[in-house]
Amino acid sequence: MNNATDDLRIHEAPATLRALAVDRLRGAIIAGRFQGGDRLVERTLCDQLGVSRSVVREVIRTLEAEGLVETQARSGPVVARLDWSQARQIYDIRRLLEAEAAADCAFLADAAVKARLRAALAALDTAFAEATPQALYAATTGFYEVIFTAAGHDVAWEIVQRLNGRISRLRAMTLATKDRRTSGPAHMARIAEAICANDPVAAAKAVREHLKDAAEIARKLLETP
Amino acid sequence: MNNATDDLRIHEAPATLRALAVDRLRGAIIAGRFQGGDRLVERTLCDQLGVSRSVVREVIRTLEAEGLVETQARSGPVVARLDWSQARQIYDIRRLLEAEAAADCAFLADAAVKARLRAALAALDTAFAEATPQALYAATTGFYEVIFTAAGHDVAWEIVQRLNGRISRLRAMTLATKDRRTSGPAHMARIAEAICANDPVAAAKAVREHLKDAAEIARKLLETP
DNA sequence: GTTCGTAATATGGTATACCAACATACAGTC
DNA sequence: GACTGTATGTTGGTATACCATATTACGAAC
Structure with a gap:
């Protein structure tokens, strides 16, 4: 019953x-x-x-x-105002937490996790096509949520969500620049690929490259106001 | 004027x-x-x-x-309830953030920072003598505040403070066990020493060892209720 | 013994009133 | 004309009263 x-x-x-x-x-x-x-x-x-x-x-x-x-x-x-010093710190912290989570997720991922990851990646693609801040925020959140929860990093996920809120105001600005629209999903796909291959080292590396790229775009936006 | x-x-x-x-x-x-x-x-x-x-x-x-x-x-x-799974995650995150902060602090520390660090260490000693949860919380907070702010890691410091609030309920319990009272300040002193020697690698290593120890004590407290 | 009704408790939500602090404008005085 | 004082409106901070709802426990009716 x-x-x-x-x-x-x-x-x-x-x-x-x-x-x-x-x-x-x-x-x-x-x-x-x-x-x-x-x-x-x-x-x-x-x-x-x-x-x-x-x-x-x-x-x-x-x-x-x-x-x-x-x-x-x-x-x-x-x-709250967002300057480059804060944003840089946020990207640094995300790099630490997300690399660790992606590695653990790659180590633990089974078929169910991989399926959810692919679904999140598909949702991300349609969100990038739509290109509204809300849709992008929701889709990227969904993607990382799969990674963090599959890795068992609940607490880190709370923190990253909070940090994401603070810098996702950048996304509204970033949408104006063209390069991000292509590099973003490509990086995400690489991360998903590494996790689906159960390759922790590659997953962490893909995350670091993705964030290095995103931080670089943010730097260009914020450093000279 | x-x-x-x-x-x-x-x-x-x-x-x-x-x-x-x-x-x-x-x-x-x-x-x-x-x-x-x-x-x-x-x-x-x-x-x-x-x-x-x-x-x-x-x-x-x-x-x-x-x-x-x-x-x-x-x-x-x-x-909020605190179980070992959460506490373990918190110690993991602190390990990442504090090791990075200690390394950067060791890299940047000048005479003023070292003086503040020694003062914080002295305050920590008297707090350990006093052995009340409030005094210990305030003193350890002061010690790490020097490290994080000197390293320029404001955002990470916010996060660590928040995490600290969640696990410092353990300190009240930890006070009952005798081993912590000696190992705690000794580890802190090692961290301060490495920073004063401007040795980032040793500082990060000292932080990791300290937190490994603290996590082990927490595990003993929480794992079998 | 089960079922139903009711009261007590606690909460979420709202509205309102009061006070203190600050900014602005306007007058009054030298 | 410059300085001073006052009046006023806006805002944040705090307190209190009220209502609707959910939970729980208790007791009465069957």
């Missing part, structure tokens, strides 16, 4: 207003609808999001902890 | 109630006054902390983002 109750169980959380509002505001920041340094006036956000001040304040605390929002004393929350 | 205005400038933020409450509650969790799985009832916390519900809710959002609190749907926030 356990099977039957499992099938009937409602898995989706009933999405609190707060969770929806966090997603909405995070999406707006990532999509570039708020610039770094823009003030986030509480009462204005209440109108824009259609929720009360309590919810807005809790949402701001959440995004503050994610590093997307900074609150200056007596002046209120503003969208 | 610029000097005079600089001297008069007020640097300390006037500490919002929220910030105080976050520190207080985080401290209580780290000190072991709440066990993993304990429910954090909002209105009870209002009484215990002496603040309003708005503040408590925002505090909970902050600690939730730090990983110290988890909120289950329809049941409210509880203190």
Whole structure:
């Protein structure tokens, strides 16, 4: 009978207003609808999001902890600025964590993981064709989620997700440059290939090359403002 | 005249109630006054902390983002449980980030950094003599803060601080075991020594050994409950 | 013994009120 | 005309009251 109750169980959380509002505001920041340094006036956000001040304040605390929002004393929350020094550090950390995860994933990957990885890669291709910040964010998140969870690196995945939120505002800018549109999926494919071949060394190397490339593009965008 | 205005400038933020409450509650969790799985009832916390519900809710959002609190749907926030799988991952990530930071710090350290490092090490010794969770937390935080900020790894320092909050509940337990009290400061001294000698390789090695040791102690505590 | 209803508790969400801090503009005084 | 003081509006911080809902326990009815 356990099977039957499992099938009937409602898995989706009933999405609190707060969770929806966090997603909405995070999406707006990532999509570039708020610039770094823009003030986030509480009462204005209440109108824009259609929720009360309590919810807005809790949402701001959440995004503050994610590093997307900074609150200056007596002046209120503003969208965090992103400079090259921060972005470089973020790419450095991602390099460490993702290389390790890809290697472990390559070591552990079975047929099911490989199938999920190929599906994520296909979704990534269609997202790159669509070329909207939201679609790209969702697709890359899906791709790495397979790698990190298959490797058993839950905690690292939390961290990388948070870091990703902070730099994926770059993606909106990066979409303007043409080179990324080709090099991105190619690198991802190389990573997936190495994992499907159960080759940890090659997987880690592919990740490092991918991030070196992405960091280089970010540097060009940010270093001379 | 610029000097005079600089001297008069007020640097300390006037500490919002929220910030105080976050520190207080985080401290209580780290000190072991709440066990993993304990429910954090909002209105009870209002009484215990002496603040309003708005503040408590925002505090909970902050600690939730730090990983110290988890909120289950329809049941409210509880203190996060810490199992060996999570702790092992945390030590793995710290090993990556701290080894890199120690190496960079050793590469960059000048006389001022070395002086601050020695001061932090001295503070650490007195904290180990005192042997309270709060003192140890503050002292180890101070020690690593010198290393990370001197290395210019601000972002990694944010992450490590957050991870530290999650595992420093172990320190309260670890204080019971006698071996840690000797091996801890000895390892820290080795790390400081390598940095003061501007030897990146030795610094990274010392960090890895320290964390290997700390993880081993944690494993003994957590693996068989 | 099972089932149903109800009350207590806790939560999510909302609205509102109050206060302090800051900025701006406008007047008043020398 | 320059400085000073005040009025006002906006904003963040805090507190409180209220409602709807979910969970749980308890007790009554069958």
